[in-house]
Amino acid sequence: MLHVSGLIRRFGGLLAVNEVDLAIRPGELLSVIGPNGAGKTTLFNLISGLDRPDAGRVVFEGRDITGLPPERLAGIGLARTFQHGRVFANLSVMDNVLIGGHTRLSAARPSLPGLGALAELLLALLRPASVRAEEAALRDEICDILALFGDRLLPRLDHPAHSLSYANRRRVEIARALAVRPRLLLLDEPTAGMNETETAEIQDIIAMLKARGQTILLIEHKLGMVMSLSDRVIVMDGGRTIAEGPPEQVRHDPAVIEAYLGHSATGDAAPVIEDAA
């Protein structure tokens, strides 16, 4: 489904991503792990169009998407969440998630070459029945997506996102990405900063998505979660892939253990490996 080959990104003298290859099959859950600064988020940014690689290719469902702007990728079925959480602070929960459905609006966003924007403006003013029906259907669908999170978000539909708890903002982000109806979902540390109960909840949701056949590329530090969810794991360190394979195999790979222990004096990787053991 997604094929990344020879991806390179330099920041000044630093090789943040150095000749990374990865492939993900439909329905698979592939995790990318590695110490802080290993280049995981940079890799995500390169795949999702927020940054351009200096070399290498990203191919999604047979189509070369290297260097395409991010707004084109949602339309072809790629959605992501962000490491530190990026919700629209002044938008309500409902509006936040509705943005996820933006690319699927077709009645409100007619594809007229050249005059599409003008037509969209006029339709927003006139609001014919087709546009209203589409909006109503999207809202219903969003409520279904929000129901995945139990009663965490549904009672807060009209609350502005800045008033939500941190965990709820992360949930809004996941819901917003799901509203894209992505064929590939990229999750960048979805449980960062969450406590154990909240982490378990997100883990259940991801497991459920996987069971529904959702293809997922996951960055995560909590190895317990990675080991139980992943079909395959890629380990990055210093911009390179140092190991790849099923969770059990990767876990006992000496290179992986060394990468983590080598960083343990400075990073926060040490507690994570204890957590896994």
Place this chain on the structure above:
Amino acid sequence: MTWSTWLDYTVNGLVIGNIYALLAVGLALIFGVANLINFAHGSIYTVGAYVGWVCITQLHWPLAATVPAVLLASAVLGVGIERLALRPLHNASRIAPLLATIGISLVLDQITQLVFTPNPRALPSPLPDWRFQIGGGSVGTLDLLILAVGLGTAGALYSFLRFTKMGWAVRATAQDSDAAKQMGVDVNRVNMAVFAIASALGGLSGMLVGMYYNNIDPGMSFDATLKGVVAQIIGGMGNVPGAIAGSLLLGLIESYGIALFGTSYRNLFAFVLLIAILIWRPNGLFASARDLPPEPMTGSFLARGKPVRIPPRALIAIGALAALLPFAGSDYVLQTATNALLYGLLALSLTLVAGTVGMVSLGHAGLLAIGAYASALLAIELAIPVVVAIVLAGIVTAVIGTLLVFPAFRMRGHYVSIATLAIGQIVALVILNWNGLTRGPIGISGIPPLSIGNLPLYDAPQAYWFVLVVVVALALLQARILSSHLGRTWRALRDDDIAARSHGVALDRYKAMAFAFGGFGAGIGGAVTAHLYSYINHETFNAQISVLALTIAILGGLGNISGALLGSALLIGLPELFRGLAEYRMLIYGVALLLLIRLRPQGLLGTA
């Protein structure tokens, strides 16, 4: 051009460049430590010029006493600004201090004008009038003084930043003020020191310019701020050596430009250069283009809080009362109300662009100018009926305005404000210089009055009703659009453009749609104004109007439609009704802006 005139223009360019450098270095220092483009810098420069004028022409002090007096007075003023107006905004949104410095500049300029009258004054140079022949050209004593001051300050600044403890503290604060604070640097003292140094240099620059042209007036501050900002951006924001190099480059380009094309093109070079730099080298000429920007300057000026909900019935009642005003008010009241409504149109447009979409535009009056000229020329040259001309002018403004601002769509925070300010100035300068189309400095007179079909609307009530209908119609259209998917899409772009783009929102397309709609409304506002005034020129819609429109939009609550109309009623209507206040108008606007940013950033009705 002969060799000697070329040399003269070069000397002139270097002298002017040195003067810009004194301004730009201060702006760069302030930007470095406070992350702020100080729009009050030009006002300090003007104050410096007037302090020099008092010392030299009134007190008959020698230059050796005048220079310290100017330095001291300007430094004290700068410290006062930092302490009283900017430090309290430490935790406010990023653009808040910038808006505050605009308020300060309005206040300072108006005070200067009240104290010294708006008339220009002569500021003769007390230096002996010797000229030295070099090659074919010549250099005067004042030229040499300015060059020496430029070199001297550059050297002094270098040693200050490099070798003194305070200088280290300044550089540390510029790199990371939180980390500097952790290390025991008193960031407040650093800010104060930087404002003192920057303001002292700014004031000195004002005095030297006054002597160089033997002319000062209270209106010179705006131009000075702009030139300093342009020079600084050429060199890279916050880059002190870059600011000096950028200033010399700007001085030379202007000087050669004048030599080749004439004086009225002078500022056009500066602003076109600014836009080009902002597009292609936003980190300045001396930074590598592929570097990431030093600071992610996201965030518009948007305070959190729920907008006040006015029940529709109350809005209808207010509309009905407004429609009945002609039966109660005099012609004077009606003219004032019409004027307030026209500002309301501009504020509606700006509240959409700056509030809903988050691009704090400082050049919005440029849209009025485009609409006004379009409608006036269509009605006069092509004899198109006035109502049709007004609608066409709206469309023309939507198209031209969107195309002009297009390069700024990818910019963030301060850069948007600077770019739109420059675009507004470019519009005015093109109008001034495009004689064939706009009749240049003469302006357009004899613009046909407002009329519907063959029925001219001469008296005040008719004009008032006409404008009221236009305002209500556009406000309703805007409210309807905001309730569609476009409203949330625009707000999403404003809150986080990266996240919005990652969910398929095409940034250029949606910003263009907002500017097209906003441009349409503002263009109609300008067009109606032209037909009401019957005479317009390139100065009718100046930068002060842009600032005023922004103040109105903030007063009402950014993004808030009823707020924009309420804001213009209060800010335009009220001062007019107290006639004695006319003289103090800009002072009132400046104080209003300062108080709002400090005390009620969400405006009267809340941001939406």
